[in-house]
Amino acid sequence: MNEHQGPRPVWESGALPTERFREIPADVLAVIEARTGPVLKAEPVSGGLNSEIAARVHTSTGTVFIKGLRQDHRRVWTQKREADINPHVRDLAPALLWRAEDAGWDLIAFEDIQGRHADYAPGSPHIPLVADTMTRLSAVQAPDIALRDMPDRMKDHTDTPELFAGNTLLHTDWFPTNVLITGGRAVLVDWAWASRGAPWIDPALWVVWLVKSGHTPAQADQWAARVPAWRTAPAEGVNAFAAATVSVWEQITDGDPEPWTLDMLMAARRWAAHRG
Known part of the structure; x- marks a missing residue:
C-alpha cells in the first residue's frame, strides 16, 4: 500500500547514446x-x-x-x-x-497495457468496472503456490483471525494505481501482496478506499454488494475485519504518517463505526 515516486526520466530526446538510459544500469x-x-x-x-x-x-x-x-x-x-x-x-x-x-x-x-488509473470518486464510471473485475477474481481459487493466509496476516490486529480464512485468491492492494481502466474493463497490476482468504475480503478492502474517495460508508457497502461474495459474507466476519482494518491503519500511521495514510485511517474508522 505504500506510494512510490519512481525514478526520474531515463530518456530524453536528443541525449547522447551513453546518457539515454542512465537511470537503467x-x-x-x-x-x-x-x-x-x-x-x-x-x-x-x-x-x-x-x-x-x-x-x-x-x-x-x-x-x-x-x-x-x-x-x-x-x-x-x-x-x-x-x-x-x-x-x-x-x-x-x-x-x-x-x-x-x-x-x-x-x-x-x-x-504493455495502456490505461488510466482507476478513479474511485462518487459518480466515476470506473467503479462498476472494478466491481465486475472483483467479481471475477472472487471466483478464482488460490493456486498451490507460496501465499500468505489472511488469518496469518491479520493475527496481530484481531482476536478472531480464523473468520478471515478461505481458499480464494485475493489481490488485497486496491490502491488506485494498481487498477488500470482500459477497453471498458478494469485490469489489475502489482500482485505482490496477493494472499489466500475469504472471498469477501477484497470487497472489504475496497470499501475503505471508496470511503476515502468520498463515498459514505453506506454507499461504499452498496458498491461492494455488486460482488456476490459480499452479499453472502457473514456479518460477524465483516465486522471483525472492519475493526482489524482500523488497527492496520493505526499501525501504518504510527510515527511519521503521510497525509493519504491518515485519510485511510479516518475512512477505516468511519466504516467500522458504520458496521457497528
Missing part, C-alpha cells in the same frame, strides 16, 4: 536487450510501484513493461510472487512475457 539494459532486441526508448512509470526499476520499454518489435529489483533487495520475493500468480489471472492482469535473474537483478516483463 548498463548491465540491466543488457539483460533486457538479450530478450527484446535493441531498446529504442525507456519511459519510467511511477506511483504505487514497489520496484527499483519500473519502465515501459520500447523496442523495434513492440513495447513491454519491466519491473525489477536487485536480487539482494528485501522485497525481491515479490518478483517470484507475481511471476507465479500470473498464469492463474491471465484474464484479469497483463500477461507475463518473461522473467530474468541475471547480473544481480530480478526482472519481470509484462505485456
